[in-house]
Amino acid sequence: MHSTHISPTPRVIVKQDAAGARLNWLLAANQQAEERRKLFRSASEEEQMLLMRRPVSTRQAYALFGMLLGALPPAAIFARMLGYSDSPQSRLGSDMSELFFLFVAMNVVCCLVGWCVGSGLARAALKAERSSWLKMLHTMPLIGAAWGGVTGLAGGFLFFGIGALFGAAFAIPVGAAGFLIFALFHRLLERGGMIETRHFLPLACGITTVIAAFILGI
Structure with a gap:
């Protein structure tokens, strides 16, 4: 006797394909719902974000904050090093013009590197904001110290290389304090990873200005 192989009918194949498609759709929907649950801490957050x-x-916020923190x-x-906070007699003279332009170049590098590093650390910062307050x-x-280390090294390197160590030493405490304070308020004001511009600008400018004023007043 010869055995015959019966192939699945087109109707069976169509049913299997439909079942697989429904399963894939359910898996995608569950993944999307899980991502939305992580993004929004309450049901009203999504509505508040859409009304902005x-x-x-978050990436833009930390990039711009890093830029301001790397500038001011x-x-x-x-x-302070050039004597602007001291008496008028000790202010910048013509013989220090080269040092002035070197400081300007260092400031520009700190600003640009601060923007890039802040953007790169945004995901880690948002993850930290989503954790407990204590964590x-x-x-x-630590995230701010990492920002300060990279930014300070890059900016200070222009000062004959040896300035990289001093730049990092100055920038690490500034970054640690600045990022912590910014994250505290950003966590309270952001909705679904977004923050309103009218809230972000006073926050970022205020923190960096206060830190700069504190440095000038030391």
Whole structure:
């Protein structure tokens, strides 16, 4: 006797394909729901995010904050070194013009590197904000210190190489304090990873200005 192989009918194949498609759709829907649950801490957060007129993403927020933190506090340090906070007689003279332009170049490098590093650390910062308050208080200074180390090394390297060590020494405490304070308020104000521009600008500018003023007042 010869055995015959009966292939699946087209109807069976169609049913199997439909079942597989429904399964894939359910898996994708569950994954999307899980991601939304992680993104929004409450049901009203999504609605509040959608009502924002000029939202700023977490990556943009930390990039811009890193840029400001890399601009104002170093400028205050350079001003102190050049004597701007002392008596008028000790202010910048013509014989120090080369040093002035060197400080300007260092400030520009700190600003640009601060922007890039802040953008790169945004995901780690958001993860820290999503954790418990206690864990965030321990994590954010480390993230800020990493920002300060890279930014300070890059900016200080222009000062004949040896300035990289001093740049990192100045920038690490500034980054640790600045990122921690910024994260505390950003966590309270962000909705679904977005923060309103009218909340972000006073926050970022205020923190960096206060740090710069503190440096000038030391």
